[in-house]
Amino acid sequence: MIKKFIAHPYTALIGRILLGAIFIYASLSKIFNPDQFAQAVMNYRIVPFVSVNLFAIVLPWLELVSGIFLLVGLFSGGSIVMITLLMALFLGAMGSALLRGLDISCGCFSTDGVYKITILYFIRDLLLFALALQVLFYDRGILSVDKLRKRRGSPSS
Amino acid sequence: MLKRSVVECIGIFLFATALAFLTNFSRSDGLPLLRPKLLPLSAEDKQGNSISLQTLKEKSEQPGVIILDARSPDEFAEGHIPRAKNLPYYEFAEKASVVLKAIPFDREIIAYCEGLECSNAEDLAFLLKENGYTKVKVFGGGWEEWRENGMPVKRGEG
Numbered sequence: 301m302i303k304k305f306i307a308h309p310y311t312a313l314i315g316r317i318l319l320g321a322i323f324i325y326a327s328l329s330k331i332f333n334p335d336q337f338a339q340a341v342m343n344y345r346i347v348p349f350v351s352v353n354l355f356a357i358v359l360p361w362l363e364l365v366s367g368i369f370l371l372v373g374l375f376s377g378g379s380i381v382m383i384t385l386l387m388a389l390f391l392g393a394m395g396s397a398l399l400r401g402l403d404i405s406c407g408c409f410s411t412d413g414v415y416k417i418t419i420l421y422f423i424r425d426l427l428l429f430a431l432a433l434q435v436l437f438y439d440r441g442i443l444s445v446d447k448l449r450k451r452r453g454s455p456s457s
Numbered sequence: 458m459l460k461r462s463v464v465e466c467i468g469i470f471l472f473a474t475a476l477a478f479l480t481n482f483s484r485s486d487g488l489p490l491l492r493p494k495l496l497p498l499s500a501e502d503k504q505g506n507s508i509s510l511q512t513l514k515e516k517s518e519q520p521g522v523i524i525l526d527a528r529s530p531d532e533f534a535e536g537h538i539p540r541a542k543n544l545p546y547y548e549f550a551e552k553a554s555v556v557l558k559a560i561p562f563d564r565e566i567i568a569y570c571e572g573l574e575c576s577n578a579e580d581l582a583f584l585l586k587e588n589g590y591t592k593v594k595v596f597g598g599g600w601e602e603w604r605e606n607g608m609p610v611k612r613g614e615g
Contacts, residue, residue, distance in 0.1 A: 331480075334481070334486065334487070334488050335486065335488065338488060338492070339562060339563050339591070342562050342589055343561045343562050343563065349492055349588075349589055350491050350492050351491065351492070352492050353488040353489060353490060353491060353492045354490055354491065356488065357477050357478070357481045357487075357488055357490070358473065358474050358477045358478075360477070361473040361474070361476050361477035361480070362469070362470065362473045362474075362477075364473070365469055365472060365473040365476065366469055366473070369469065375465040375468070375469060377458070377461055377462030377465055377466075378461075378462050378463070378464070378465020378466040378467075378468060378469050379465070379466075379469055380462075381462045381463065381465070381466040382466045382469050382470065385466075400558075400559075401558070401559050402559050402561070404561045405561070
């Protein structure tokens with residue numbers, strides 16, 4: 301029953317829309333406040349000092365572009381691979397920061413330094429990662445631009 | 458199918474990176490691509506970085522502010538500003554990772570040393586900035602001014 305629910309294409313459709321919207325929302329604050337986001341990245345002490353800015357400039361746009369593509373279902377295969385990789389990266393960074401006992405802000409959805417990393421945020425990211433895997437394996441492209449393009453491109457239709 | 462997804466993923470990466478660079482170059486608050494290493498503090502910076510006894514007194518009561526004593530462990534043990542942590546300038550390489558552990562780079566830090574004649578607090582501030590700390594100040598009057606004005610004193614290793 302649960303397996304059927306997880307593997308259902310409509311569950312994957314909801315997951316795809318949800319993940320797309322979440323990634324678009326998460327990117328906005330970082331794009332509007334690049335300096336604050338660079339500071340948040342630096343606080344994790346993972347990215348080498350000299351390349352912090354490069355990371356802080358590119359990452360939010362990866363989130364935004366992947367989020368938009370996933371939401372509308374354009375290049376959904378590539379965008380869900382990208383989002384799954386990003387979720388794995390976020391989980392690794394937050395997990396290592398928690399293990400090292402760093403008292404830093406998450407920098408996940410807001411760059412204003414209010415939301416400190418906690419185990420709850422780690423669990424939230426785990427759930428999002430599981431959702432990304434579900435979309436990766438079970439999305440059938442319902443209500444997607446990809447499907448529309450395929451239909452128009454097909455000579456039989 | 459997988460191969461196609463990987464190719465699309467690389468395409469998305471390149472497209473997003475191009476957009477990111479274009480936007481960054483076109484905006485007024487764009488970041489330099491590589492984070493520049495900080496140069497040694499100029500005289501002007503030093504003046505702008507310095508805080509008064511009154512400010513330090515107020516700041517020392519705020520829990521988020523970190524106070525660093527740049528003097529030797531012996532001097533620190535003889536007496537220091539309450540809540541201060543000892544990070545001797547000459548032992549920065551050995552002790553920084555322990556003393557600064559879990560302190561975010563955007564946390565306000567105030568460094569001090571013996572008094573107006575010493576430069577260890579300024580030098581420590583420079584090292585802290587070079588290591589990524591952005592809000593570093595120096596209490597120029599140092600331990601002498603703090604003690605001579607009857608401020609609270611803590612003894613021991615902290």
